[in-house]
Amino acid sequence: MRGPLTWIGRRLADYLSRERPRGEQVGLVNPAVLAATLRPCDVLLVEGNTRFSVAIKYLTQSTWSHTALYIGGALGPARLRRRMIAFGSGDLTRAICSTLIAQAFQSVHFPILPEVSHVKTGDPACDNCYEDILRIRHHSLFAPRDFDVSPYFNVVKPTIEAGFDYRALRWEP
Numbered sequence: 001m002r003g004p005l006t007w008i009g010r011r012l013a014d015y016l017s018r019e020r021p022r023g024e025q026v027g028l029v030n031p032a033v034l035a036a037t038l039r040p041c042d043v044l045l046v047e048g049n050t051r052f053s054v055a056i057k058y059l060t061q062s063t064w065s066h067t068a069l070y071i072g073g074a075l076g077p078a079r080l081r082r083r084m085i086a087f088g089s090g091d092l093t094r095a096i097c098s099t100l101i102a103q104a105f106q107s108v109h110f111p112i113l114p115e116v117s118h119v120k121t122g123d124p125a126c127d128n129c130y131e132d133i134l135r136i137r138h139h140s141l142f143a144p145r146d147f148d149v150s151p152y153f154n155v156v157k158p159t160i161e162a163g164f165d166y167r168a169l170r171w172e173p
Contacts, residue, residue, distance in 0.1 A: 019050055037161045040070060040071055043070075053066070067101050102146075106136050113146050
């Protein structure tokens with residue numbers, strides 16, 4: 001029984017990992033401009049072009065299928081590289097890009113999309129005084145779109161950051 005299931009699994013993975021047919025590429029960013037714009041801890045949102053990507057976007061109701069965390073230049077010691085590789089291994093849910101990145105941000109208490117409770121303060125002199133108490137959602141519940149809609153992240157567009165001028169564009173006649 002294991003043989004046929006393995007064969008089916010491989011065929012399905014092969015089919016889903018192929019690039020999906022599409023028209024002309026639109027809105028691609030020059031890699032040099034992107035590299036000059038990135039800062040450590042930036043989260044890149046990616047619209048993949050495989051059938052896996054289509055499924056992820058459908059299931060998460062997102063424009064984005066993948067996330068990546070920019071950590072800066074080349075890593076230092078080999079022990080740090082090994083630790084980074086091991087961080088997402090072993091547990092399948094930790095290998096998901098947005099889950100891994102959410103867990104990294106939450107480990108330093110940086111909010112993504114926390115649940116907010118409005119709690120009355122203990123000040124007896126103020127009847128209408130409330131404070132917001134944030135509660136971290138479980139890291140496995142995050143999808144790429146959560147980084148996009150979070151009020152705690154800036155959306156950076158490399159082309160605009162590089163000084164985009166629409167008047168300098170060459171248009172087909």
